Amino acid sequence: MIHRPVATTAAPLVGHEEEVAHIDRLLGDAGDGMGSAWVLVGEPGAGKSVLLDTAARRAARQGLNVLRAAGYENERKLVFAGLRRLLEPLLDGTRHLPGEQGEALLVALGLRGAPLRDPDDHSHRLLIYLGMLALLSRASRQRPLLLIVDDVQWLDLCTLDALTFAARRVAGDSVVILAAARSDQVPERLGNGFRQLAVPALGPQAAARLLDLQPAAPRGLLRAAILRQAAGNPLALVELARATADSSAGAEYALNGTLPLPQRLERMFTDRLSGLPRPTRRALLFAAAAEGSDLPAALLAASAGDPAADLDAWFAAENAGLVRLDSGRVRFCHPMTRSAVYQAATFAERREVHLALAEVLTDDPDRRAWHMAAATLAPDEEIAGLLQATAGRARRRGGYPAAAAALERAAQLTPDPDRRGQRLLEACDLAMRAGRPHWVERLAAQVVTVTSDPYLVTGATLLSCWAMAATARPNAALNRLLPLAESAVGTADSVALAALSQAAGAIYYTGDETHRRKALGLISAVPEGIGDGYRQLWARVCCDPLADRDAHLRRLRRATDGRGHSSHTPVLLGAAAWLLDETRTAVGLLGTALEQMRRVDPGKAHAGVGQTLATVQFESGAWEAAWALNEEVYEAAKENGLDPAMRSAMCVKAAMLALRGETHRARELADRAAAGADPRESRALHAAILAVRGAAACAEGDHELAFGHLRGLFTAGPDPQPLHYRASPYHVGDLAAEAVCVGRQAEAAAVLRSIAGRLAGGDASVRLTMQIHRARALLASDADSGEHFQAALADPEGEQWPFERARIALEYGQWLRRRRRTAQARTLFAQALATFQQLRARPWAEQAAEGLRACGAAMPPEDGGRGWLLDRLTPQQSQVVRLAASGLTNRQIADRLLLSPRTVGFHLYQAFPKLGVTTRAQLRDALVAGSGDRGRPGRPVPGR
Numbered sequence: 053m054i055h056r057p058v059a060t061t062a063a064p065l066v067g068h069e070e071e072v073a074h075i076d077r078l079l080g081d082a083g084d085g086m087g088s089a090w091v092l093v094g095e096p097g098a099g100k101s102v103l104l105d106t107a108a109r110r111a112a113r114q115g116l117n118v119l120r121a122a123g124y125e126n127e128r129k130l131v132f133a134g135l136r137r138l139l140e141p142l143l144d145g146t147r148h149l150p151g152e153q154g155e156a157l158l159v160a161l162g163l164r165g166a167p168l169r170d171p172d173d174h175s176h177r178l179l180i181y182l183g184m185l186a187l188l189s190r191a192s193r194q195r196p197l198l199l200i201v202d203d204v205q206w207l208d209l210c211t212l213d214a215l216t217f218a219a220r221r222v223a224g225d226s227v228v229i230l231a232a233a234r235s236d237q238v239p240e241r242l243g244n245g246f247r248q249l250a251v252p253a254l255g256p257q258a259a260a261r262l263l264d265l266q267p268a269a270p271r272g273l274l275r276a277a278i279l280r281q282a283a284g285n286p287l288a289l290v291e292l293a294r295a296t297a298d299s300s301a302g303a304e305y306a307l308n309g310t311l312p313l314p315q316r317l318e319r320m321f322t323d324r325l326s327g328l329p330r331p332t333r334r335a336l337l338f339a340a341a342a343e344g345s346d347l348p349a350a351l352l353a354a355s356a357g358d359p360a361a362d363l364d365a366w367f368a369a370e371n372a373g374l375v376r377l378d379s380g381r382v383r384f385c386h387p388m389t390r391s392a393v394y395q396a397a398t399f400a401e402r403r404e405v406h407l408a409l410a411e412v413l414t415d416d417p418d419r420r421a422w423h424m425a426a427a428t429l430a431p432d433e434e435i436a437g438l439l440q441a442t443a444g445r446a447r448r449r450g451g452y453p454a455a456a457a458a459l460e461r462a463a464q465l466t467p468d469p470d471r472r473g474q475r476l477l478e479a480c481d482l483a484m485r486a487g488r489p490h491w492v493e494r495l496a497a498q499v500v501t502v503t504s505d506p507y508l509v510t511g512a513t514l515l516s517c518w519a520m521a522a523t524a525r526p527n528a529a530l531n532r533l534l535p536l537a538e539s540a541v542g543t544a545d546s547v548a549l550a551a552l553s554q555a556a557g558a559i560y561y562t563g564d565e566t567h568r569r570k571a572l573g574l575i576s577a578v579p580e581g582i583g584d585g586y587r588q589l590w591a592r593v594c595c596d597p598l599a600d601r602d603a604h605l606r607r608l609r610r611a612t613d614g615r616g617h618s619s620h621t622p623v624l625l626g627a628a629a630w631l632l633d634e635t636r637t638a639v640g641l642l643g644t645a646l647e648q649m650r651r652v653d654p655g656k657a658h659a660g661v662g663q664t665l666a667t668v669q670f671e672s673g674a675w676e677a678a679w680a681l682n683e684e685v686y687e688a689a690k691e692n693g694l695d696p697a698m699r700s701a702m703c704v705k706a707a708m709l710a711l712r713g714e715t716h717r718a719r720e721l722a723d724r725a726a727a728g729a730d731p732r733e734s735r736a737l738h739a740a741i742l743a744v745r746g747a748a749a750c751a752e753g754d755h756e757l758a759f760g761h762l763r764g765l766f767t768a769g770p771d772p773q774p775l776h777y778r779a780s781p782y783h784v785g786d787l788a789a790e791a792v793c794v795g796r797q798a799e800a801a802a803v804l805r806s807i808a809g810r811l812a813g814g815d816a817s818v819r820l821t822m823q824i825h826r827a828r829a830l831l832a833s834d835a836d837s838g839e840h841f842q843a844a845l846a847d848p849e850g851e852q853w854p855f856e857r858a859r860i861a862l863e864y865g866q867w868l869r870r871r872r873r874t875a876q877a878r879t880l881f882a883q884a885l886a887t888f889q890q891l892r893a894r895p896w897a898e899q900a901a902e903g904l905r906a907c908g909a910a911m912p913p914e915d916g917g918r919g920w921l922l923d924r925l926t927p928q929q930s931q932v933v934r935l936a937a938s939g940l941t942n943r944q945i946a947d948r949l950l951l952s953p954r955t956v957g958f959h960l961y962q963a964f965p966k967l968g969v970t971t972r973a974q975l976r977d978a979l980v981a982g983s984g985d986r987g988r989p990g991r992p993v994p995g996r
Contacts, residue, residue, distance in 0.1 A: 065099070065102055065103070065106055066254065066258050066261050066262040066265070066286070067099075067254040067255065067258025067259070067261070067262065067286075068099055068102075068103060068251065071092070071103055071249060071251060072103070072106060074249060075103065075106070075107045075110070075230070076110065078090065078228050078230070079107070079110060079111050079114055079116060079196075079198065079228065081228070082116065082196040082197070082198065082226050082227065082228040083114065083116075083196050083226065084226075085224065085225070085226050085958070086223070086224075086226075086958075087192075087222030087223055087224065087225045087226060087227040087228060087229075088222065088223065088228055088229075088247070089215075089218070089219030089220075089222060089228070089229040089230075089231075089245055089246045089247070090228075090229070090230055090231070090246060090247050090248070090249050091204060091230075091231040091232065091233055091238065091242060091246045091247075091248055091249070092104070092230070092231065092232040092233070092249050092251050093232075093233055093234075093235050093238055093248050093249065093250055093251060094232075094234070094235055094250065094251030094252065094253075095234065095235050095253070095285060096234055096285075096287065097285045097286060097287020097288050097291075098235075098251045098252070098253065098285060098286065098287070099251055099254075099286045099287075100202070100232035100233075100251050101202055101232065102286070103232070103251065104200050104202055104230060104232055107198065107200065107230055108120065108198070108200055111198040115195060115196075116195060116196045116197065116198045117141075117191065117194075117195040117196070117197050117198070118197075118198045118200065119138055119139070119141060119142070119197065119198070119199050119200070120138070120199075120200045120201075120202075121134050121135075121137040121138035121200070121201050121202075122134075122137075122201065122202040122203050122206075122383075123201070123202070123203040123204055123205060123206030123207035123208075123211075124203070124206055125206045125390075126341075126422075127206075127208055128206060128207070128208050128209070128457075129208065129422065129453075129454050129457040129458065130208050130418060130419065130422075130454060131160070131208060131210045131418075131445075131446045131449050131451035131454045132160050132161055132162070132180075132208065132210045132211055132214070132449070132451075133207075133208050133211065134201070134207040134208055134211035134212075135160075135161065135184065135210070135211040135214050135215075136161040136162065136163075138199060138201065138211075139161070139184065139187065142187050142188075142191050143158075143161075143163070145187055145190055145191060146158055146183070146187065148190060149183050149186050149187060149190075150183075150186070152179050153179050153180075153182050153183030153186060154183055155179075156179035156180045156183055157179075157180050157183035157184060157187070159180075159449070160180040160210075160449055162416070162418075177449075178650075180214070181213075181214055181217040181218075184214055184217075184218060185217070185218055185221055185952060186952070188218060188222070188225065188227050189225050189227070189952050189954060192225045192226040192227045193226070195226075196226035196227070196228075197226060197227045197228070198228050198230065199227065199228070199229045199230065200230050200231075201215065201229070201230070201231040201232070202231075202232050203232065203233070203234075204231040204232060204233045204239065204242070205233045205234055205237035205238065205239055207239075208451075208454065209241070209451070209453045209454070210449070210451050210454065212239055212241050212242070213241060215229065215231070215242075215245075216241060216242055216243055216245045216246070217245075218245075219242070219245030219246050220243075220244070220245040221952060221955050222955070223955055223958055223959070224952065224954045224955035224956070224957060224958025224959065225952065225954055225955065229246070231246065232251075235250075239691075240687060240690055240691030240692075241687075241688075241691050243684070243687045244683065244684075244687065252284075253283055253284030253285055254284035254285075254286060254289075255284065256279070256284075258284075259279055259282065259284045259286075259289060260279060262286055262289050262290070263275065263278060263279060263282075263289050263293060266289075266290060266293040266294070267294075268293065268294070269293065270293055278292045278293060294373060322392040322395070322396050325374075325392065325393060325396050327372075328368060328369065328372060329365065329368060331364070331365040332365040332366075332368040332369050332372075333393075333396075333397075334354065334365070334401075335354050335365040335366060335369065336369055336374065336375070336393045337393055337394065337397050337401060337402070337405050338350040338351070338353060338354035338405050338408075338409070339354075339375070339382050339384070339390075339393075340384075340390045340393040340394040341394065341402060341405045341406055341409060341423075341426070342409055349409055349412045349413050350409060351382070352412055353405075353408040353409055353411070353412050354408075366382065373385060374389050374393075375389070399429070402426070402427075403426075403427045403428075406423040406424070406426040406427035407423070407424070407427045409423045410423040410424045410427065417438065417441065417442065417445075418442045418445065418446075420438070421435065421438035421439050421441070421442045421458075422439075422442070422458075422461075424438065425438075425439055425461050425465060428465065431464075431465050431466060431467040432465050432467075433465075433466060433467055433468075435462075435465050436462040436463070436465040436466045436475070437462075439458045439459070439461050439462035439465070440458070440459060440462045440475065442458045443455040443456075443458035443459045443462065443478075443479075443482075446458060447482065452482045452483070452485045452486035453482075453483075453486045453488070455479075455482050456479045456480075456482035456483045456486060456488075456491070456495075457479075459475050459476070459478050459479035459482065460475075460476065460479045460495060462475050463475035463476045463479065463498070463502075469502050469503050470503050470505050470508070472502045472503070473499050473502045473503030473505060473508040473512075474508060476495055476498050476499045476502065476512075477495075477496075477499050477508050477511050477512055477515075479495050480492055480495035480496050480499065480511075480512060480515045481511075481515065483495055484515055484518060484519075487658075487659065487688070487692045487694065488692055488693075489518070489519035489520075489522040489523045489692065489693055489694065490519070490523065490693055492515050492516065492518065492519040493516050493519040493520070493523075495512075495515075496512040496513070496515045496516035496519070497512075497516065499511075499512035500512055500513075510536070510547055513532060513533075513536060514533075514550060514551065514554055516532075517529040517532055517533050517551075517554055517555075517558075518554060520532075520558075521554075521557060521558040521561070521696070522660075522693075522694050522695075522696065522697075523693055523694070523695055524695035524696055524699075524729065524733070524734070525733075526558035526559075526561050526562045526696075526733055526734075527558075527562060527564070527567075527733050529554070529555070529558045530555055530558050530559065530562070530564075530567050533551045533552070533554055533555040533558070534551070534555055534567065534570055534571060534574070536548075536551045537549075537551035537552045537555065537571075537574050538574060541574060541577045541578060542577070545578050545579060545582045546582055546583060548574065548577075548578055549578050549582050549583055549587050549588060549591070550587070552571060552574055552575055552578070552587075552591045553587040553588075553590055553591050553624075555567075555571055555591075556571065556590060556591040556594035556595055557594060559571055559594065559595055560594050560595075560736055560778070561696055561733075561734060561735075561736050561737070562732075562733055562734065562735060562736075563735025563736055563739070563775065563776040563777060563779075564732075564735070565777070568595050568596070568777065571591070571595050572592075572595050572596055575588065575591050575592055575595065585607065585610065585611055586611045586621050586624055586625055587624065588607075589604065589607045589608060589611055589624075589625070589628055590624040590625070590627065590628050592604065592607075593608075593628040593631050593632060594627070594628070594631060596777075597631040597632055597778050598777070598778065598781070598810060598811060598816070598820070600815070601632060601815040601816070601817065602815045604628075604632055605632060605634070608625065608628060608629060608632065608634065608637070611625055612625055612637065612641070622641045622642070622644050622645035622648070623641075623642065623645045623660070623661050623664075625641050626638050626640075626641030626642035626644075626645060626661075626664065626665075627642070627664050629641060630642075630664060630667070630668050631778065632817065633817035633818065633819040633820065635668060635671065635672050635819075635852045635853070636672075636852060638664075638668045639665070639668055639669065639672065642661055642664055642665040642668060643665060645661050646658060646661050646662060646665055649661065658688065659685050659688040659689040659692065659694045659697040659698075659701075660694070660697055662681055662682075662684060662685040662688070663682075663685045663689070663697045663700050663701055663704075665681060666678045666681040666682040666685055666701065666704055667700070667704055669681065670682075670704050670707065670708060671853060672852055672853065672854075673853070673854035673855060673887075673890075673891060675708055675891055675892075676930065678704065678708070679705065679708060682701050682704050682705050683705075685697060685701045686698055686701040686702065686705075689701060696734070696737070699725045699726075699729060699734075699737055700725075700737065700740070702721050702722075702724060702725035703721075703722065703725050703737065703740040703741060703744060705721060706718045706719075706721035706722045706725065706741075706744045707740070707743065707744050707747065709721065710744050710747040710748040710751060711747055711751070711855065711891070711893045711895075711896070712891075712892050712893055712894060713751050713893075713894040713895045715748040715749075715751050715752050718744055718747070718748045719744075719745060719748050721744075722741050722744040722745055722748075725737065725740075725741060726738070726741050735775055735776040735779075736776050736778075736779055738775065738776075739765055739775050739776040739779040739780055740779065742761045742762065742764045742765050742775075743761075743762070743765070743779075743783055743786075745761040746758045746759075746761035746762040746783070746786060746790070747786075749761060750786070750789075750790065750895075751895040752895075755790050755793035755794050756794050758790045758793075759787070759790040759791060759793070759794050759796060762783055762786055762787040762790055763787065763799065763803075765779075765780040765783050765787070766780060766787075766803050766806070770802060771802070771806055772799075772802055772803045772806050773806060774806075774807070781807045781810070781820060781823075782819070782820060782823055783823075784800075784803060784804055784807050784823055784824065784827045785822075785823040785824075785826035785827045785830070785856075785859075785860075787800050787803060787827070788800045788804065788826070788827035788830040788831050789826075789830055789859075789863065791830075791831070792830050792831070797831050800827070800831055801831050804824070804827045804828065804831065807824065808824060811824070818847050818849040818850055818852075819850070819852070819853050819856070821844075821847075822844045822845075822847070822850050822853070822856065822857070822860065823844075823856070825840045825841070825843040825844035826840070826841075826844045826859075826860050826863070828840040829841045829844060829863070829864070829867070830863065834867075834870075837867055838867065838868075841860065841863070841864035841867060842864075844860045844864075845857065845860055845861065845864065854887050854890075854891070855887065855888075855891060855893065857887070858883070858884040858887035858888055858896070858900075859884070859896065861880045861881075861883050861884040861887075862880070862881065862884040862896065862899060862900050862903065864880050865877040865878075865879075865880035865881045865884065865900075865903050866903060868880065869903060869906060869907060874907040874908065877903065877907050878904060878907040878908075878909050881900050881901075881903040881904045881907065881909070882900075882904060882909070884896070884900040884903075885897055885900035885901055885904060888900055929959050929962060929963045932945055932956055932959040932960060932963065933959075933960070933963050933967070933975060936956075936960060936972060936975055937975035942956040942957055942960075960972070
């Protein structure tokens with residue numbers, strides 16, 4: 053056989069000198085043991101793949117071990133498909149891994165048979181990720197590693213999570229991860245682990261230089277048109293030059309300027325196919341249908357068992373610039389090529405290819421099932437059953453999205469309507485577990501259209517209402533949930549309770565009194581013995597947390613003392629405890645729930661429970677932990693379209709910024725949280741935003757503005773009512789403080805009377821009682837204020853809310869100083885100052901310090917003179933340092949934070965000079981001197 057010369061299809065690297073220099077620095081850092089993870093971001097055709105090729109060549113010359121993989125759109129449904137391709141050269145090293153890690157990794161990659169597991173037991177996901185991390189770390193000790201992942205936006209989600217897990221933990225290893233993604237499709241789940249390196253369009257001079265380097269460089273009007281239409285996109289420049297070189301249409305394109313991108317480019321790819329020989333088009337179709345790991349099977353099937361038979365077909369495809377042949381592999385030059393090849397084929401042609409692939413993939417049941425599904429249009433129970441089995445395997449491996457996709461396709465192929473509805477409902481539940489509300493809603497709608505089974509329809513209704521509430525449409529959800537509950541009371545009480553439990557969260561978010569009163573009536577109509585009790589407790593507390601508190605607490609204690617609850621129990625009970633101001637209980641329950649979820653799926657922040665826990669941490673004074681968790685929550689909520697959780701996370705962050713005196717950032721963030729939200733559908737959110745704006749104005753000393761914002765938390769008129777039945781009352785003390793500053797005590801007194809009247813039963817929480825006494829102290833005649841201040845600070849349980857208690861101590865100290873009781877005032881000022889310094893609440897720390905100076909006290913150095921050092925640590929360095937100071941070894945810290953021991957050592961190496969210490973033994977003293985109580989390590993947040 054005569055081997056024909058192959059045309060060079062790679063575009064020259066022009067105009068990306070800065071990006072290449074950056075990549076060189078990363079490779080150099082890898083050689084020095086400083087790992088990192090980056091994603092090249094740019095529009096399709098911007099040159100990302102060329103940069104990755106350049107990085108691979110330079111890394112190989114420097115002695116790095118280069119591992120490569122790419123995302124394929126058709127493989128997004130397959131669990132860990134991308135990770136298997138990436139790790140393939142290292143898999144021999146799995147025999148050196150700890151037994152459970154190596155076995156879990158091999159099972160995840162489909163190289164070992166999966167053990168029989170309960171479908172909801174996915175704790176081995178952590179072992180998978182740790183095995184991957186250990187494999188990379190071991191290989192990097194032999195040679196620095198460069199991991200290259202192109203088209204990361206098309207990776208399967210399990211591989212994406214694995215890469216994110218690794219990216220956050222390679223800082224101390226000789227591992228660089230370099231990915232590439234389209235700018236409009238950067239996966240949000242990459243999170244903070246990957247830093248972005250923009251690959252911009254070429255400038256005018258670089259674009260002209262690249263165009264002039266093409267084999268048939270255009271001239272005149274055509275050149276100007278291509279430069280104008282390509283707008284600096286390298287792929288567009290190359291492809292347009294090639295497409296118009298020998299075409300009479302080139303002049304027409306130039307004159308009319310009709311070269312839109314990228315749609316016209318995709319059409320050009322299709323046009324280029326028409327001139328290819330039929331064997332070449334057939335071979336390309338096999339490659340397009342197969343992609344990735346199926347490609348060896350595709351080559352075998354396309355050549356009827358003789359891979360060498362159709363080399364001429366592949367040479368023709370490469371010479372046409374459609375594919376690249378490298379070490380026995382076929383790679384499309386651009387994803388649009390694959391799409392054009394596949395879409396240009398008829399269904400009959402695609403069916404033939406998929407059936408041929410299924411025939412040779414007998415050892416891979418998951419891929420075989422998908423190919424068989426792609427080859428049919430009519431319902432087919434046998435194929436549907438194969439896909440259901442695929443979904444079961446994906447579910448056991450922790451791949452909820454892949455399992456949901458398989459079940460959805462299985463449902464489409466299911467002949468029986470009720471069975472189709474059951475599969476759709478199962479897919480809907482899996483999509484909910486994956487945190488995909490828009491997917492849930494679409495699947496739930498399909499259930500209702502295919503079956504009239506009341507069980508299935510009710511399940512779909514509940515899931516679709518969850519999706520509505522999760523995407524900022526709580527009233528729409530309530531308009532379905534409350535009628536459902538009303539119709540089920542007395543006949544199907546378990547359904548009624550499920551609907552009311554679902555509705556309770558939406559009612560809290562809206563704060564709508566009409567819905568709240570109706571829900572409370574329905575909850576009372578449901579017998580006490582239905583279910584295990586926790587749903588009823590949650591619904592009651594969420595709809596009316598300030599009434600019957602003692603009864604709620606008895607139910608909470610019975611529920612938390614019980615056993616055998618579902619995995620959702622700690623979440624609902626923890627949220628109920630937060631609403632009841634049982635803060636310590638809430639932290640414990642929510643923390644437990646989050647840890648359980650992360651053991652199942654370490655790569656996700658679990659926005660719902662995370663957002664509630666971050667709020668509780670903030671209120672209880674654990675501001676650093678709240679900040680770190682809140683960042684994760686925001687990214688997870690934004691990624692999945694969980695609008696209320698995303699806005700709430702922004703409010704918590706804004707509140708911390710306001711109380712620390714960063715008022716401009718706080719207001720900016722609050723404005724972003726409020727943008728586009730209807731206050732009538734989100735009174736809880738609106739109340740939080742008003743509180744943030746009030747705190748920011750107070751921090752700046754603008755008391756008139758602060759009063760205006762805080763007064764907005766209650767209605768106007770002689771009998772003011774709370775804007776939100778639970779959120780508003782906690783700010784009655786803040787309102788009273790601002791009212792005194794602006795001389796509007798009468799308005800604040802009216803609000804106080806209204807709130808006190810609502811709590812006439814006498815079972816208010818310590819926290820709310822503290823705020824009511826504070827307001828009374830501030831609004832009372834000067835002679836009567838003392839007893840109310842003392843009552844506000846009398847209960848030591850108030851220490852659960854350190855900032856609020858410190859503000860009362862500050863105001864009490866100011867009252868005592870005015871009455872010349874300086875000794876008592878000095879003690880209160882010192883206590884308040886210590887808390888404010890610990891929290892870095894600078895505006896209030898300054899007030900406490902001013903009070904101390906006025907009392908003639910010597911000022912202690914702020915934070916013991918070392919607080920600023922702690923601010924220099926990154927969040928992960930801070931966690932590592934605190935755990936090391938508590939006496940844990942590097943190995944123990946690594947196990948706690950899901951890092952490698954080498955990475956822990958790297959973080960300590962970086963933190964020592966920042967803290968001014970040289971030995972591990974000095975860490976505890978440094979932290980205690982730097983932040984007082986902050987030296988006590990809090991519960992670490994895995995993955996940060």
